[in-house]
Amino acid sequence: MKRTIVGTGLFMLMLLVAVGCSNNNHDHSGMDMVNDGSLSPVVVDLSIQPDPVKVKEKVMIEVLVTQNNKNVTDADKVIIEINPTAVNGKHIETPATHVGDGKYVLETSFDQADKYSITSHVTVGPMHTMPKKELTVTD
Numbered sequence: 001m002k003r004t005i006v007g008t009g010l011f012m013l014m015l016l017v018a019v020g021c022s023n024n025n026h027d028h029s030g031m032d033m034v035n036d037g038s039l040s041p042v043v044v045d046l047s048i049q050p051d052p053v054k055v056k057e058k059v060m061i062e063v064l065v066t067q068n069n070k071n072v073t074d075a076d077k078v079i080i081e082i083n084p085t086a087v088n089g090k091h092i093e094t095p096a097t098h099v100g101d102g103k104y105v106l107e108t109s110f111d112q113a114d115k116y117s118i119t120s121h122v123t124v125g126p127m128h129t130m131p132k133k134e135l136t137v138t139d
């Protein structure tokens with residue numbers, strides 16, 4: 001009985017997380033109450049190398065996606081959102097490419113020194129998680 005309540009609370013929390021996403025076109029059609037393991041939390045490890053990075057230098061944005069301690073090799077969506085601090089900076093949303101073992105990568109570079117907020121929007125079935133990190137780009 002207690003377990004059911006906890007499960008429902010967790011589901012509601014995930015629902016809130018999904019609704020709180022800035023991206024409005026998420027597909028919620030897969031949200032049913034059948035728990036076949038697909039409702040286990042999706043764990044996303046976002047890493048950026050190097051940080052800080054210089055203008056025009058290559059930077060690797062890596063997203064490792066796991067669920068039930070298993071690598072997720074078929075995530076529905078892994079989108080990298082890059083938000084500059086500067087008002088004239090470029091806001092970008094680009095899909096990351098799966099390179100194997102649940103690792104999704106976006107290689108990019110920056111034209112303008114700034115502090116950027118990097119968000120990885122990861123969708124696996126009905127689950128959505130979106131960790132965020134800051135990246136400093138220097139001249």
Ligand SMILES: [Cu+2]
Binds near residue numbers: 021023121122129
């Ligand atoms: Cu999101």
